[in-house]
Amino acid sequence: MSDATADPYDALLLLSFGGPEGPEDVVPFLENVTRGRGIPRERLEEVGQHYFLFGGVSPINEQNRELLAAIRADLAEHGVDLPVYWGNRNWAPYLTDTLRELTADGRRRVLVLATSAYASYSGCRQYRENLAESLAVLVEEGLNPPRVDKLRHCFNHPGFVEPMTEGILAALAELPEEVRADAQLVFTTHSIPTAAADTSGPPEVHGEGGAYVAQHLDAARTLTERVAEATGTRHPWQLVYQSRSGPPHIPWLEPDICDHLTALHAGGAAAAVMVPVGFVSDHMEVLYDLDTEALARARELGLPAVRSATVGADPRFVAGIRELVLERAATERGAEPVRCALGPLGPSHDLCPVGCCPARTAKPAAAGADSPYV
Structure with a gap:
């Protein structure tokens, strides 16, 4: 075969x-x-x-x-x-x-x-x-x-990491040369309730941020390292969040992208590259929350900022x-293929185990160890 x-x-x-x-x-x-x-x-x-x-x-x-x-x-x-x-x-x-x-x-x-x-x-x-x-x-x-x-x-497959890396390099090249080397990388993803983050992934990784935060941090570190290898410059970086939609009394992952840009400017940052690491395409959360709101905030602050591409x-x-x-x-078929992955977390599971990313109200879920459809 x-x-x-x-x-x-x-x-x-x-x-x-x-x-x-x-x-x-x-x-x-x-x-x-x-x-x-x-x-x-x-x-x-x-x-x-x-x-x-x-x-x-x-x-x-x-x-x-x-x-x-x-x-x-x-x-x-x-x-x-x-x-x-x-x-x-x-x-x-x-x-x-x-x-x-x-x-x-x-x-x-x-x-x-x-x-x-x-x-x-x-x-x-x-x-x-x-x-x-x-x-x-x-x-x-x-x-x-x-x-x-x-x-x-x-998130850590070479097919995702390689175009994301190239997108960051292209975004850095858009910045004025005098601020490029000192630009900070701002990795951004969709904010979710902290309770949902804490229970994301298999039960053994539940805890502060769960698999959701750990996987994003893994991807951000890997991308930062690859950019450093390509440019010879190790840029400071931070994982931040966007697109919060829940009521204010429920804790969601922070800091918000716009708040972070404000803090960067207050701290004397030279420039920022926003990296939409949590998204695979330029859909509405990218076009509005980053290209519209976040870049408008950067302009108000006078902070040079650009946004890198998604993989699309x-x-x-x-x-x-x-x-x-x-x-x-x-x-x-019973084979043991090579499972490509970059970064220390390695390849994720094929079959979501029982207790993986649980809902507030239990509902049947297909394509997992607890699937009613086998």
């Missing part, structure tokens, strides 16, 4: 968040995101102003189309016969519809690529819960849905996805 085979898998599912594609979609999309939380429509319209600044269009769906096309082309180029589907949590194409399509097409073993590189409830287990919910719908309809497995986290559909990231697919397929 060729090393390029994805057997036993007969499909790959790109699973993402989704986003509005026009002004009329914004509030219905936000209603999907916040369903069950009792948030009034007036508040959703207020939150939706971020989207209206960009014509009511989130870039995430178009970015996923580009990634989808790139994955399909890469698999075909390397002789991997694996159809690729796409489903979203909160907007069309909806996950349930895509799983229904997979079932109608006769797919029996599906590998899932979620557009999140780290362990957390919202970045991993919630997607697994979405899968379980959709599979349950299909069972209720009398269908026999496929088994689903999920690719491991890719970079060919190295796409090749890394193929490598992860073939790695998991080989493992399922």
Whole structure:
């Protein structure tokens, strides 16, 4: 059997968040995101102003189309016969519809690529819960849905690290030469409640920050080292957070990116490079919270600042996805493939164990050790 085979898998599912594609979609999309939380429509319209600044269009769906096309082309180029589907949590194409399509097409073993590189409830287990919910719908309809497995986290895979490194180097080159060597690297990711961070990842790593913070710190250190190797300069760095959305009385991960930029300026920093290490594409949290709010704060302060690129559909990231697919397929066949990972944490688990990134209210989750669908 060729090393390029994805057997036993007969499909790959790109699973993402989704986003509005026009002004009329914004509030219905936000209603999907916040369903069950009792948030009034007036508040959703207020939150939706971020989207209206960009014509009511989130870039995430178009970015996923580009990634989808790139994955399909890469698999075909390397002789991997694996159809690729796409489903979203909160907007069309909806996950349930895509799983229904997979079932109608006769797919029996599906590998899932979620557009999140780290362990957390919202970045991993919630997607697994979405899968379980959709599979349950299909069972209720009398269908026999496929088994689903999920690719491991890719935050420290070379396919993620290499384009991120190049993005930092390109961003540094955008700064005025007189401040470049003294620029500070500001690694940024989505803030989440500290309680969710503390219980992220397998139970044995639960504690302060859990796997969520540990994995981001691992990625930031690795990227800082690679930048130092390329430039001969070891830049100071910090992991910070953005896009907080919870009530003020609930603790969330800090410091906030804008507060950190203010502190850097007060401390005499020469410049800053914002590195969106927690995101795989330039979706709304990057375009608004970084490119709009954070860069506006830097301009107000007079602090030279730039933002580095996300991996998007970079060919190295796409090749890394193929490598992860073939790695998991080989493992399922009983082989022991090389599991590429950079940094001291090493490759993450293939199968989420019981107690991994638990929800506040227990719900069934597919593609894990506690999956009801095997």
